[in-house]
Amino acid sequence: MPIYEYHCSNCGKEFEKLMGFSDPNINSPECPECQSDNTNRRLSRVASFSSRGSGFSSGSSCGSSGGFS
Ligand SMILES: [Zn+2]
Numbered sequence: 001m002p003i004y005e006y007h008c009s010n011c012g013k014e015f016e017k018l019m020g021f022s023d024p025n026i027n028s029p030e031c032p033e034c035q036s037d038n039t040n041r042r043l044s045r046v047a048s049f050s051s052r053g054s055g056f057s058s059g060s061s062c063g064s065s066g067g068f069s
Pocket of ligand 1: 036
């Protein structure tokens with residue numbers, strides 16, 4: 001299932017949500033911050049599963065510390 005990014009027009013909160021294709025709230029899920037449904041789906045990144053270890057080749061080879069956010 002894809003993860004979408006949303007922006008809450010009510011409080012300005014930006015959040016990510018895992019959505020099923022049949023989810024009725026796919027375009028405007030409830031904001032986790034203020035529980036408003038005045039949210040918009042953002043068309044930003046598309047399922048960046050290969051974000052780890054792409055692009056930059058930073059010196060240390062075994063750098064598996066931190067990273068998760
Ligand atoms: Zn909100």
